Amino acid sequence: MKTLFTGLAAGLIALLSTQTVWAAIPKNPTVTAFMQELAKEAKQEDPAFTAFSAERGKTLYFKEHIDSEDGDKRTCATCHKDNPMLPSKHAVTGKPIDPLSPAVNRERFTKEKKIKKWFRRNCKWTFERSCTATEQGDFLEYIYSL
Numbered sequence: 001m002k003t004l005f006t007g008l009a010a011g012l013i014a015l016l017s018t019q020t021v022w023a024a025i026p027k028n029p030t031v032t033a034f035m036q037e038l039a040k041e042a043k044q045e046d047p048a049f050t051a052f053s054a055e056r057g058k059t060l061y062f063k064e065h066i067d068s069e070d071g072d073k074r075t076c077a078t079c080h081k082d083n084p085m086l087p088s089k090h091a092v093t094g095k096p097i098d099p100l101s102p103a104v105n106r107e108r109f110t111k112e113k114k115i116k117k118w119f120r121r122n123c124k125w126t127f128e129r130s131c132t133a134t135e136q137g138d139f140l141e142y143i144y145s146l
Helices: 002-023 029-045 054-062 112-127 133-145
Strands: none
Touching: 029 112, 029 133, 054 133, 112 133
16 A cells, blocks of 8 residues: 555656646747747737736637627637646537647647647637737737746
8 A cells, every 4th residue: 555655646746747847848939039029019009018918818818709600609718628738629620639738738839830820710710800919929928828
């Protein structure tokens, strides 16, 4: 019994320390450069803009929009779950979606072309419009804060 407890405790400690390492993953240079460009655009959109906010990004992630065609309520969490660190599935197609958080899925938000495509597709589906530069930067701050 003592061996089982020791093994479980060691496994839990290993898991928690892995989580800590994942959370410490910084934005890669591509994301940093992309966000600097977004900051310039955000300043043009709103001269009072000073910085992106993970809190505003979280609010955007859970912001509810009612689809004009079918009346369905949509948020980012509709497909990506309340916890973006978990795998999920598309609400319409049922297609599996890898975790959204780069802390868990190191392939997420690493290439500018893919980031732009992701925002184009997901903002259009979720909000029926393009996301602003501020919204994109806030979202990236949120997703990297996880």
